[in-house]
Amino acid sequence: MDEVRLRDRGLTEIPPEVWGKRGLRCLDVGRNRLAQVPAELAGLTALEELYLDGNRLERMPPVGAMPGLRVLDLSVNRLAALPGGLGGLGRLRYLYAADLRLAGLPEEIGGLAGLLYLNVNGNGLAELPRQVGRLGALRELRAMRNALTGVPEEIGGLAGLRELHLEGNQITGLPGTVGALAELRVLNLRWNHLDAVPGGVRGLRALRHLDLRANDLRVLPGWVADLPSLDKLDLRWNARLRLEPGLVGDLEARGCVVYA
Numbered sequence: 001m002d003e004v005r006l007r008d009r010g011l012t013e014i015p016p017e018v019w020g021k022r023g024l025r026c027l028d029v030g031r032n033r034l035a036q037v038p039a040e041l042a043g044l045t046a047l048e049e050l051y052l053d054g055n056r057l058e059r060m061p062p063v064g065a066m067p068g069l070r071v072l073d074l075s076v077n078r079l080a081a082l083p084g085g086l087g088g089l090g091r092l093r094y095l096y097a098a099d100l101r102l103a104g105l106p107e108e109i110g111g112l113a114g115l116l117y118l119n120v121n122g123n124g125l126a127e128l129p130r131q132v133g134r135l136g137a138l139r140e141l142r143a144m145r146n147a148l149t150g151v152p153e154e155i156g157g158l159a160g161l162r163e164l165h166l167e168g169n170q171i172t173g174l175p176g177t178v179g180a181l182a183e184l185r186v187l188n189l190r191w192n193h194l195d196a197v198p199g200g201v202r203g204l205r206a207l208r209h210l211d212l213r214a215n216d217l218r219v220l221p222g223w224v225a226d227l228p229s230l231d232k233l234d235l236r237w238n239a240r241l242r243l244e245p246g247l248v249g250d251l252e253a254r255g256c257v258v259y260a
Helices: 016-020 039-043 107-111 130-134 153-157 176-180 199-203 222-226 245-253
Strands: 003-005 026-028 049-051 071-073 094-096 117-119 140-142 163-165 186-188 209-211 232-234 257-259
Touching (some): 222 245, 245 257
Parallel strands (some): 003 026, 071 094, 209 232, 232 257
């Protein structure tokens, strides 16, 4: 048997017999009452999927001894830091670290060369480390409901990024390098502090959905109508925004749905 699934069992500790299963590939102990994970976790060197979400964890042992790990779910715990050894997980594809107590992300996160999906929603992040720009395989980045005022210029290195979700932060602008995100389809900037559409957005030729709700926009630049792939633009709840009827008409005439 290469998996153990004990989700939602009311467990306060992981059964000791689990640590003897050296060939274990999947361990799911999510939605229990675990306050800690013992150091024996490092012995599960064949592990590919680890689900610890929805517990009461305040600390984690290092995870670097599990080089084949592909999925790591730590969401909805009490962790103030991600586990050590994270940067050595070159095969990790999905990292869920939402609704923790993170004040920052470690620089070693840049070592996750194969990462496709990163979710750090609902933490206390004031910034993203510039090493995030080294996540060349990343397809979706979710950093909603934090305290971000911007993103690093290095984000332009995410050549394959398709979705960027930054809703519910304190963002006042984005670097011009955002325009290098050639594959970006979805840009969610809802509930931030923008008073203008970031200029880098102009270069997003693949962008389909632009969400600018609940900011402080004053003007919609004419170049928005030139975004060739845009099919949904949401501008609601920008109280001071003044729209030119001709611009909105041009967008709607080519099939773009505009909410204003």
